[in-house]
Structures are given as structure tokens and as C-alpha cells.
Amino acid sequence: MSVENAPVVDVDEAAIPVEKKMYYRFESNDKKEFRVSELAIQQSETLNRLVEAMGYTSEDVENKPAIAIENIDGKTLKLVFQWCEHHKGEAIPVDDGSVPKIVEIPEFDAKLMDIDNGLLFKLIWAADYLNIVQLLNVSCKKVANMAQGKTPAQLRRVYLLPSDEEDEAAKRAAQEAQDPRAREVEEEFEERKRQGGNSFF
Amino acid sequence: MKFHRFPHLVQREICSLLHPFDLVLLSFCSDRTRRAVKKANKNRKHEIWVSGIKWYMSYSFREMNNFKRSFSVYWNGPQVCRSKFYIKIDGTDVGICERFRQGEIYLEDCSHSLSMHKYICNLFNVPEEIYVKSNQLECELQSVKRSYLWNSDSEFTLDDLERFYRYHPDQEFSEVSGKLALGYDHYNENVFVVRNLISRGTIRSIWRSFKLFKGENAYCEDTYMSLFQIKYAMEEWMKRKDDGLKSMIFKPKEEYDVEKTRKKVKEISCGNERKQEVYPYKSM
Structure with a gap:
């Protein structure tokens, strides 16, 4: 029987059971709540595993308290979930090992990441923490793009890289902060040396 | 940031x-x-x-x-x-x-x-030894460990190649791709002095490969094959003693009719080891 000759059957769409979408509730460390679809959560390996392990039903989602994400603030989490909702259902990319890695930033992502460096830093940190591969790819690409065509002096300014001397001073300061006696001993040693002492002990 | x-x-x-x-x-x-x-x-x-x-x-x-x-x-x-x-x-x-x-x-x-x-x-966490990729045989860099020589516009001469391998004697690997200008009056021997060699269309004849190569393993692509050449090369090789040669693999030109040489062979291996893995290029 050809397709044209097939009998036409009226379908009562209302009678078809529609699978109810589940929305999980998450709470940032500054107590802001977000509702995120099950499909969007799949972009994050960490959250996906978490909700799988919890085994919540639709009722649980509504009745139980929101899942707390303690390391991420509301402003950052909003961006993360916006990204996840926009890219829900998309395949998670696999690293093909090409050097340099080829990543293109879609228009939506570019607009989403049109933020100050501080927030971008938090977004990358969150993408890493929540293991959202493609968000990490695009956000790191944005950071990598900042390095293009820059000299070492410009790179130092862009990535706030301390010089060797500054690193050395910071290391010393950290050591001293850990052991306040170390500085006193060093000063005492210097003083004795100035006085012409042969032995410190 | x-x-x-x-x-x-x-x-x-x-x-x-x-x-x-x-x-x-x-x-x-x-x-x-x-x-x-x-x-x-x-x-x-x-x-x-x-x-x-x-x-x-x-x-x-x-x-x-x-x-x-x-x-x-x-x-x-x-x-x-x-x-x-x-x-x-x-x-x-x-x-x-x-x-x-x-x-x-x-x-x-x-x-x-x-x-x-x-x-x-x-x-980049790679060996410090020098791996040279060049279409010019006058390479000043010293202590070359691997070389990739290609020539698409002109031809290599045996004298230039000989000079190159003499200047870089400790090479563990060399790949040569390109035509060789070979006059009938050339009787050079031991030109390709390198432990492992891949020749792609450079040394075309089997018996000449034996003459020109001095090393352990060689893979020669696009060689002309005839039963006479195979026999001649085998005889030459049997005469040699302690030349260090372990294997030579020849891959004939694509249009080569294997059936015609009586034996059904695509690759002929001489020596104790078959070095099937030499091709394609693999980091050693």
C-alpha cells in the first residue's frame, strides 16, 4: 500500500500521554534559587551524576529543599544555567587531540560571555567544577583569544602574571606568614653578621 | 584575569x-x-x-x-x-x-x-635532539638525529645526499621523498648511511637499494621489480657478512603486476625480521 492510499486516522492529541518534563531546583551560595530542566542538566557531568544518585521523583523535586551548590554564587550560576538551557540536548564534545584545539564560539555564547573578567573567571571556574565540557571549551577559548598577537609584556598585563622577582617575594612572604619566627631569625642572623660574629649559634 | x-x-x-x-x-x-x-x-x-x-x-x-x-x-x-x-x-x-x-x-x-x-x-616536552625537515641538503645544523628530506621541484643528486649523510653520521632515522638524478656512470655505494630509512620513490631499483643503503632497516616504496633484480639482490646480500642489515622491505609501484613474477608477493623481506611497522611513519 502506498503512502497516499493509507487510511487516515484522526488522532486525539489530548489522549496521548505527554511525558512531564522535570525541573530540578538548585540554590547558589548566596541563596538564589534556579529551576533547571533535566535535559539541560545533562550538559554538566557533575550535576547529572548528582541528580541520578539522588533519584528524585517529580514530587521530591517540588517538596524537598533545593539542591545547594555551595561554591558558586547566583550571578555565575545564572549564566551557567542559561548556557545549559540553550545547549540542552546537544552532544558533549570529545577532545580529538588536535593542536591547537579547534573551538568556535557561537553567537549566543559570545553574548553570554560579554562580561567583565572577574565574572568570566568565575564562569570558567564553575564550568570546571560542574564539568561542563563545552562551556569550559568556549570560555577558555575566550581567554586564549586574549593572548593572540600579544607580546610577553602585554601578556603579563592581560593575564596578571607576576615577574620572577614578584613571585619570589610572594613566596618569601607566604613562608614568613606560615612561620613568623623565620623573619626574626633571619634579621637576627643579619644583625650578627653586621657585628662581625663568626657563628650564629 | x-x-x-x-x-x-x-x-x-x-x-x-x-x-x-x-x-x-x-x-x-x-x-x-x-x-x-x-x-x-x-x-x-x-x-x-x-x-x-x-x-x-x-x-x-x-x-x-x-x-x-x-x-x-x-x-x-x-x-x-x-x-x-x-x-x-x-x-x-x-x-x-x-x-x-x-x-x-x-x-x-x-x-x-x-x-x-x-x-x-x-x-613542549619533546627530545632535544634535532629533527630536520628540509628540501635543501646543505644543512648547517649539527647533531641531526632524524631527517625528512623532500624534493618536489628538482632532483637529489647522489653526491649531495652522500655529503648530507656524511655530515650527519649518527642519524637514527631518515625519510627521503623525491626523485633521484641517477646517471648510468654512478657507482656510489653506502650513500644512505642511517640506521632506519624510508625511501619514497627515491631509490627505484632493488639491487641499487642494497648498494646505496648502509644501516639496519630500510623501507623502499615505488620500486621497480623484476624477478632478475630480486634474485640478483638476494645473491648480493647473501655474499655480505656482518653488514648490520636486518631488513629491507620493498613496495612496488601500484601498477606492478604481482602475478607476472610467478610468486604472489607484494612485499619481499630479506633477513631475519619483517619490519611491517616501518610504514607508515611511526615515532620510534
Whole structure:
């Protein structure tokens, strides 16, 4: 029987059971709540595993308290979930090992990441923490793009890289902060040396 | 945006997205940054091949049979290189010009090009030995460990090749691709003095391959085959004693009719070992 000759059957769409979408509730460390679809959560390996392990039903989602994400603030989490909702259902990319890695930033992502460096830093940190591969790819690409065509002096300014001397001073300061006696001993040693002492002990 | 405050995985991700040239420049920023770049490059699987001469070295990254040209290191001279900074390589202060053009790094002193080579190899976690990729046989670089020679426009001469292999005697691997200008009056022997050789369309005849190659393993592609040549080569090889040859594999030209040579062979192996794995190029 050809397709044209097939009998036409009226379908009562209302009678078809529609699978109810589940929305999980998450709470940032500054107590802001977000509702995120099950499909969007799949972009994050960490959250996906978490909700799988919890085994919540639709009722649980509504009745139980929101899942707390303690390391991420509301402003950052909003961006993360916006990204996840926009890219829900998309395949998670696999690293093909090409050097340099080829990543293109879609228009939506570019607009989403049109933020100050501080927030971008938090977004990358969150993408890493929540293991959202493609968000990490695009956000790191944005950071990598900042390095293009820059000299070492410009790179130092862009990535706030301390010089060797500054690193050395910071290391010393950290050591001293850990052991306040170390500085006193060093000063005492210097003083004795100035006085012409042969032995410190 | 503090680079060093990112977790290691993120630093690695950023580095994987950067062009090798930008990575080298990033490494110049501080010793801590150099260590971060080196750590991020730990799992990269590639080799660094260079072409050029002492005052101009062009760097390519090789993965299997693909070369990706990445950047060049030039000697610019102290007069031109006025604004510069120094990095320490093995206790030597290497002057680098502050001004960069895309894909070009300028050194103050010509004699520091090998130190810079060492620095770059160390940064990308690859062997410091020199792997040369060249279509010119007058290669000034010393201690070449591997070579990739190709010639698409003209032909190699045996004299030039002989000079090249004599000048770089400790090569563990060489791949030659291109035509060989071979007169009938040439009776050179032991030209390709290298442990492992791949010849792609360069040595066309089987018996000549035996004459020209001095090493352990050779793979010769696009060879002309005849039963007479095979027999002659085998006899020649049987006469030799302790020549160090372990295997020679010949792959005939595509249109070669295997059936016609009575034996159904595509590859003929002489010696105790069959080196099927020599082709395609594989890091040894």
C-alpha cells in the first residue's frame, strides 16, 4: 500500500500521554534559587551524576529543599544555567587531540560571555567544577583569544602574571606568614653578621 | 584575569587552545609561567622538526605524517635588537627582542639559536635532539638525529645526499621523498648511511637499494621489480657478512603486476625480521 492510499486516522492529541518534563531546583551560595530542566542538566557531568544518585521523583523535586551548590554564587550560576538551557540536548564534545584545539564560539555564547573578567573567571571556574565540557571549551577559548598577537609584556598585563622577582617575594612572604619566627631569625642572623660574629649559634 | 589562579585543568585547557607561538611567548613571561606551560603540554603527542640554518630556524610540529608549521626563530643582531629581555637557559642569558611579528621570534645572538632550540623542546616536552625537515641538503645544523628530506621541484643528486649523510653520521632515522638524478656512470655505494630509512620513490631499483643503503632497516616504496633484480639482490646480500642489515622491505609501484613474477608477493623481506611497522611513519 502506498503512502497516499493509507487510511487516515484522526488522532486525539489530548489522549496521548505527554511525558512531564522535570525541573530540578538548585540554590547558589548566596541563596538564589534556579529551576533547571533535566535535559539541560545533562550538559554538566557533575550535576547529572548528582541528580541520578539522588533519584528524585517529580514530587521530591517540588517538596524537598533545593539542591545547594555551595561554591558558586547566583550571578555565575545564572549564566551557567542559561548556557545549559540553550545547549540542552546537544552532544558533549570529545577532545580529538588536535593542536591547537579547534573551538568556535557561537553567537549566543559570545553574548553570554560579554562580561567583565572577574565574572568570566568565575564562569570558567564553575564550568570546571560542574564539568561542563563545552562551556569550559568556549570560555577558555575566550581567554586564549586574549593572548593572540600579544607580546610577553602585554601578556603579563592581560593575564596578571607576576615577574620572577614578584613571585619570589610572594613566596618569601607566604613562608614568613606560615612561620613568623623565620623573619626574626633571619634579621637576627643579619644583625650578627653586621657585628662581625663568626657563628650564629 | 589571573592565569595562575585557574585550576591546572583550566590552565591546560587554555594552553591547548593557544597556538604554539603564543605558548612560547607566554612561557617568556616568568619562570612560573614557563613551568605552567610545560606542565600543560605534558600530554601532547608530537615531534618538533626544524628547517633552515643557524640564523633562521623554522619550527614545525609533526603528528604522524602531518607537519604543521608553527613559528620561526631568527637571529636579528645586536644593532637591530635594541629593546630586549633576557631568559636564562642552562646558565646562559639569552637575549630576545621585545618586538615580535606573528610567528617570529628574534634572538640577539646567533650562537644562542641552539639554546633556544633546547628551550623550545623542553617547553613542549619533546627530545632535544634535532629533527630536520628540509628540501635543501646543505644543512648547517649539527647533531641531526632524524631527517625528512623532500624534493618536489628538482632532483637529489647522489653526491649531495652522500655529503648530507656524511655530515650527519649518527642519524637514527631518515625519510627521503623525491626523485633521484641517477646517471648510468654512478657507482656510489653506502650513500644512505642511517640506521632506519624510508625511501619514497627515491631509490627505484632493488639491487641499487642494497648498494646505496648502509644501516639496519630500510623501507623502499615505488620500486621497480623484476624477478632478475630480486634474485640478483638476494645473491648480493647473501655474499655480505656482518653488514648490520636486518631488513629491507620493498613496495612496488601500484601498477606492478604481482602475478607476472610467478610468486604472489607484494612485499619481499630479506633477513631475519619483517619490519611491517616501518610504514607508515611511526615515532620510534
